[in-house]
Amino acid sequence: MTPQQYEESLRKLKLEVYMFGKRVENVVDDPIIRPSMNAVAKTYEMAQRPEYEDIMTVKSHITGKRINRFTHIHQNVDDLVKKSKMGRLMGRATGCCFQRCVGMDALNALSIVTYDIDKAKGTEYNQRFLKYLAFVQEHDLVCDGAMTDPKGNRALAPHQQADPDLFLHVVEERKEGIVVRGAKAHQTGAVNSHEIIVMPTIAMRAEDKDYAVSFALPSEAKGIVYIMGRQSCDTRKLEAGQLDRGNPFFGGHEALVVFENVFVPWERVFMYKEYEFAGSLVENFASYHRQSYACKVGVGDVLIGASQTAAEYNGAERASHVKDKIIEMNHLNETLYCGCISCASEGHKEPSGTYVVDKLLANVHKQNVTRFPYEIARLAQDIAGGLMVTMPAEEDFKSPTTGKWLDKYYAGNCDVPTLNRMRILRLIENLTLGTAAVGYLTESMHGAGSPQAQRIMISRLANMAEKKKAAKKLSGIDE
Amino acid sequence: MSNTPVAVIVGLKYCGGCKPDYDRVALVEEIRRRLGDEAIWVRADDPTAELILAVHGCLTACADLESCQAKPIVAVTGPEAAEAFVCHVQTLKR
Numbered sequence: 006m007t008p009q010q011y012e013e014s015l016r017k018l019k020l021e022v023y024m025f026g027k028r029v030e031n032v033v034d035d036p037i038i039r040p041s042m043n044a045v046a047k048t049y050e051m052a053q054r055p056e057y058e059d060i061m062t063v064k065s066h067i068t069g070k071r072i073n074r075f076t077h078i079h080q081n082v083d084d085l086v087k088k089s090k091m092g093r094l095m096g097r098a099t100g101c102c103f104q105r106c107v108g109m110d111a112l113n114a115l116s117i118v119t120y121d122i123d124k125a126k127g128t129e130y131n132q133r134f135l136k137y138l139a140f141v142q143e144h145d146l147v148c149d150g151a152m153t154d155p156k157g158n159r160a161l162a163p164h165q166q167a168d169p170d171l172f173l174h175v176v177e178e179r180k181e182g183i184v185v186r187g188a189k190a191h192q193t194g195a196v197n198s199h200e201i202i203v204m205p206t207i208a209m210r211a212e213d214k215d216y217a218v219s220f221a222l223p224s225e226a227k228g229i230v231y232i233m234g235r236q237s238c239d240t241r242k243l244e245a246g247q248l249d250r251g252n253p254f255f256g257g258h259e260a261l262v263v264f265e266n267v268f269v270p271w272e273r274v275f276m277y278k279e280y281e282f283a284g285s286l287v288e289n290f291a292s293y294h295r296q297s298y299a300c301k302v303g304v305g306d307v308l309i310g311a312s313q314t315a316a317e318y319n320g321a322e323r324a325s326h327v328k329d330k331i332i333e334m335n336h337l338n339e340t341l342y343c344g345c346i347s348c349a350s351e352g353h354k355e356p357s358g359t360y361v362v363d364k365l366l367a368n369v370h371k372q373n374v375t376r377f378p379y380e381i382a383r384l385a386q387d388i389a390g391g392l393m394v395t396m397p398a399e400e401d402f403k404s405p406t407t408g409k410w411l412d413k414y415y416a417g418n419c420d421v422p423t424l425n426r427m428r429i430l431r432l433i434e435n436l437t438l439g440t441a442a443v444g445y446l447t448e449s450m451h452g453a454g455s456p457q458a459q460r461i462m463i464s465r466l467a468n469m470a471e472k473k474k475a476a477k478k479l480s481g482i483d484e
Numbered sequence: 485m486s487n488t489p490v491a492v493i494v495g496l497k498y499c500g501g502c503k504p505d506y507d508r509v510a511l512v513e514e515i516r517r518r519l520g521d522e523a524i525w526v527r528a529d530d531p532t533a534e535l536i537l538a539v540h541g542c543l544t545a546c547a548d549l550e551s552c553q554a555k556p557i558v559a560v561t562g563p564e565a566a567e568a569f570v571c572h573v574q575t576l577k578r
C-alpha cells in the first residue's frame with residue numbers, strides 16, 4: 006500500500022472517536038491527530054523506497070510475496086535483527102512513536118501461542134490465525150495491539166474487581182461467536198488502525214477464565230468507542246504557526262478503547278478461556294515489545310543531533326563538558342542499541358516455527374529503556390539552555406513590534422538565523438516535555454510494562470544456579 | 485561499425501539503511517551523474533543487469549544480495565569508493 010492509499014483507507018473507516026468532549030467527525034484531517042497518521046504513513050512510504058526496502062520489506066513465509074515487515078512473522082534471527090534496525094530507522098525518520106510495532110508484536114506472539122494451545126488442547130486457533138495473518142499481509146493493514154486493561158485495584162485479580170468490566174471479558178457465548186465487554190487503555194495508534202488485536206493483560210487462573218480471551222476485530226466494529234488521550238502541548242497543533250510544535254510533521258497518539266458488548270465471530274477468536282496460556286501470550290508479546298523499544302534509539306539519534314546543533318548555534322560546541330555530554334548521550338543511546346540487537350541475535354525458534362527474542366536480554370534492554378532516555382533528555386536540556394522553556398511564541402517573532410527584539414536578543418552564533426536556533430530548541434522541548442515526550446519518556450517507562458515487570462522477569466530468567474556453581478568452583482568449595 | 489560506446493547495465497541494491505555513516509542516495513546520485521549515459525540503471529533483481537552496485541551504509545555491509553549472486557558485485561561502504569566504481573565501469577566499457 007502507498008501512503009496515499011493508506012490515508013484513503015482510513016477515510017473509509019467509520020470510527021466512533023471522541024476528543025475534548027465531542028465526537029470527531031473527520032479523524033484523518035483532525036489537526037491534533039493528523040501528525041500521528043503521518044507517522045504511520047511513513048511506514049508505508051519507507052517500504053516503497055529502494056534505499057530502505059531491505060529493512061522495511063520481506064518475503065512472506067505464507068504467500069512468498071514481498072510484504073511490509075510490520076506484518077511479518079519472524080522466520081530467522083536475521084528477521085529479528087532487521088526488526089530492531091527497522092525500529093531505529095523509523096524512530097530516526099519520525100522522531101516519535103510510529104505506532105505500528107505493537108500490532109506486529111501481537112501477531113508474532115499469537116503465531117506462537119495459538120500453535121501451543123492447539124498442541125495441548127486439540128483446538129484450531131493456529132489455522133484461524135494464519136488465515137487472519139494472510140488477510141493482514143495481503144491488505145498491508147495496521148493493527149492495534151491491545152493488551153493493557155484498566156485493571157482497577159491492582160491488588161485484585163480480574164474476577165475480584167468491584168466492577169467486572171475493569172478487565173475485558175466474555176459476557177455471552179453464541180453459536181456464531183462471542184460477545185465481549187471491557188476496555189483497553191493507552192492504545193497506541195488506535196484510530197490510525199484498520200484492525201484491533203485484543204490479548205489478556207496478565208497471567209490468569211481458572212477463576213479468571215472469562216478474561217482469558219484473545220481476538221481480532223476491524224477497528225470500526227460495532228460497539229467499539231475511542232476516547233483520545235491528551236498529550237502535553239497538544240493544542241499547539243491547533244495554532245496557525247509551525248515553529249512552536251517542535252516537530253511539525255510527525256507525532257503519536259494513545260486512546261482508551263471501550264468495548265461495549267462487542268460481537269466477535271469465532272473465526273476471529275484466537276484464545277477462549279484457555280487461561281493457562283494467558284501468561285505465555287503476555288510474556289511473548291511483552292518480550293517482542295520490549296525489543297521494539299529499538300525505536301527509542303532512533304528518537305535518541307534525533308535528540309542527540311538536536312543537542313549538538315543547539316550547542317553549535319549557541320557557540321558552545323567546543324566546550325569540553327559539552328563534548329563530553331554528547332559522548333555520554335551517544336554512549337547511552339548505543340548501549341540501548343546493543344540491547345535490542347543482542348536480544349534479537351540470541352533469538353530462537355519456537356515449535357510454531359516463529360523466531361522469538363532472547364527474553365532475558367529483551368527485558369534487560371527494556372529496563373535500560375526505562376532509564377537512559379531520561380538521562381539523555383536531562384543532558385539535552387542541559388546543553389539547550391533555559392530558552393527551550395521560556396521562548397516566546399512564533400507570533401511574537403513575526404510581530405512587527407516584538408520580532409526585532411526577539412531576533413536581536415535571542416541570536417546565538419551570528420552565522421545562524423535566530424529562528425533556526427528557536428526551531429531546534431522547540432524540537433528539544435517537544436522531545437523532552439512536549440507531545441513527543443509521551444513516547445520518548447513516559448512510554449519508555451511504562452510501555453511494554455512498568456520497570457518492575459522487567460525486574461521480575463530478570464530475576465526469573467537469570468540462571469543463578471550456574472552463577473553460584475562458577476563462584477563455588479573458583480573459590481574451592483566442593484559441595 | 486559504430487563507435488558508440490555500449491552502456492553498462494548496473495543493477496542497484498541498497499542496504500536497509502538503519503544507521504548509515506553517509507548519505508547513500510546522494511552517493512548514488514553522484515555516481516550516476518559521473519557516469520551519465522555510460523551506465524543504464526536497473527533494479528538489482530532485473531535479469532538484464534550485468535553488474536551489481538551494492539551500496540552499504542556502513543561496514544556491517546548487510547544488504548541482501550541473495551538474488552544477485554550470479555552477477556559480479558561491487559560493494560561500496562562509503563563515499564570514497566565512488567571513484568573506484570566509476571573507473572571500474574569505464575574500464576568495462578572499453
Ligand SMILES: Cc1cc2nc3c(=O)[nH]c(=O)nc-3n(C[C@H](O)[C@H](O)[C@H](O)COP(=O)(O)OP(=O)(O)OC[C@H]3O[C@@H](n4cnc5c(N)ncnc54)[C@H](O)[C@@H]3O)c2cc1C
Binds near residue numbers: 107155159190191455
Ligand atoms: C505512551 C504509552 C503507550 C502505550 N501503548 C500501549 C499499547 O499500544 N497497547 C497496550 O496494550 N498497552 C499500551 N501501554 C500500556 C502499558 O503497557 C502500561 O502503561 C503498563 O503495563 C503499566 O500499566 P499502567 O499504566 O496501568 O500502570 P500501573 O499498573 O498503574 O502501574 C503504576 C505503578 O504501580 C505498580 N504496580 C501496578 N500493579 C502492581 C501490582 N499488582 N503489584 C505491585 N506493583 C504494582 C507498577 O509497577 C508501577 O510502578 C502504553 C503505555 C503508555 C504510557
Ligand code: SF4
Binds near residue numbers: 090546
Ligand atoms: S549496512 Fe550498515 S547502515 Fe546499512 S542496513 Fe546494514 S547495518 Fe544498517
